[in-house]
Amino acid sequence: MLSGFLDSIKSQFGGKSYWLAAMLPLVLFLAANILVLYGHFPDLATWLPKADGLDQKTLLYSTLTATLLALAYVLSIMSSVMLEALEGKIGPFRWTSSLLYGAQAHTLRTIDRDYQSARALQREIKDERTNWEDRLDRSLRVSETAPALPGSYPIIWHFTAVGRKMAYIRFSQRRGRCINPEDLRKAVNVLTEALIRNKAIRQSLLSNAVDDLRSAITYALDRYQFEIRRLVHLRQTNFPGVRPTAVNQPEGPSANSILLPTAMGNIGRAMSTYTLMRYQLDLDIFWTRLQNSLQKDAKDYYAVLQDSKVQVDCAVTLFWFSLAFTLFWPPALLWWLIDSTVREFLLVSVVGSVFTVVSYILACQGYRVFADVMRSSVDLFRFQILQALHLSLPYGSEEERDLWLRLGGATGFGNEENFQYKHSP
């Protein structure tokens, strides 16, 4: 529903969205098709100059230009339909949704599991950190009375258990990877053993290993904290709803976590559930009202929103054109244009499929940015709707959620609600 309403963001005929989101992909698509056809029908090049006389040429070129403009306009009207089709709400991705849901659900489950695992591993490190550091301190003290390291130790260090474990931990830290508590535990074990048997002189292999292991323990904690935030952000921007283990889900038992079959669809749905979860504000109901406030009171911000939407539309249109090109030409080169060569077949297939994949990735990326701008617009300007409706601002966040829920019910579903209006002095 919301993606249909998003079409109202675009400016009309002749605007930026018309030229960039409709005309540019159309011209590229036509050029690509003519390029393929030209190899088989060279007389295409002589088709236009065949028109005799200035009048005929003027008529021909005018007709072509008018057709192109009209096609681009039809395309710009269809942008919301194309977006919904890419989201999997209608069209081919809807028809094949039973095949696609699995991948989305799997990705979501993986994110949720990784999140749970990161939390558990971080807690494990937190719980054991003091113990590990105590053991290292005690071993260092014992080490002072131990015999010095043999002269050959630096040579065999890398082949010892402690040398190998420390090399692995240093390598993981350098590469910015998560360090498992099990690895840290093993490292502490082998290092304390080595310290008990050998004297750790300042700046020696063993004392450096102790310093690095302490640093790695701190790093591992921070790295898991970063991972937890990354996964939460990934989930919030790419999937609707909240993680299943979240306590006190603000939206209650609702349909927020229902997936769509494509990544684009879930990014779009995440936009709606964000505002529902935080404010109980239903974007399907309030978006056009918020848009009115943005257009009046936040013109610069609205321009940013429009620009993001143009990028999404452009990438979506390019995706559908690339897909049509990729699905049509390779079979056509096999069965219709039988003088085609292997090189031409490969070029068309590979370039077409690469372009399709890249367009889809760009569309998803653009939609993520757009969704974030949308979320920010709700965060920043939602009270403008209340002002426009002559309603008082809520006292606190609890009251706000209650207000949006009631207002949404009254506006969107015709529920009986009683509001007190604020009259201008």
Place this chain on the structure above:
Amino acid sequence: MNKLIALFWTAFLLWGIWKIEHRQSKPASSTATVTHATSTCLTAAQKTTMPHLVARHDMGVNWLISVSDLYQSPVSAGLALGDFTGKYVGCKVSANDAMVPSELKTRPDLSLATGKTLYLLPLQHSEKDWLNAGKHVDLFPGPTAAVSNAEVLAVICDSDCVAAVQLTPSEIEVLKLTNTLKLRIIVR
């Protein structure tokens, strides 16, 4: 799912490559027949020791020789251009290669590729001057081509000239619906 699509697409591409290569190898098999038939062709070195004329340009098997295709050399030894013109090339020659009378034929050897049928295309007066064996042509009854990339096997002249082209049965059916005298022939 992505992996499945990628796998399917790769399989389709490989099959497509195989199909195109297989398609292109069909005419090659007919060429092999011709090569087999002309396995008695002499080498360029052998021919230079014999009385010969010299080819101005490359000529394939079944090329109908005209005056402009050959010139005389110091070892022409009484050979005249007239001995060669109106006859067909029996063994492929390259530009500046020697051409000897023993490699000429009075009738062309027409070997068809599998699935192709011979079609005799009447030629206008000027068309026989630039059309010859081995050329590929598009046939235009109107603004669009009815037949694309048809191979000319030979040009045969009696009182009038015709081009022997190999076409698929469906292409012949299309040509039956057109006035062949008004066909425009475009060489590729």
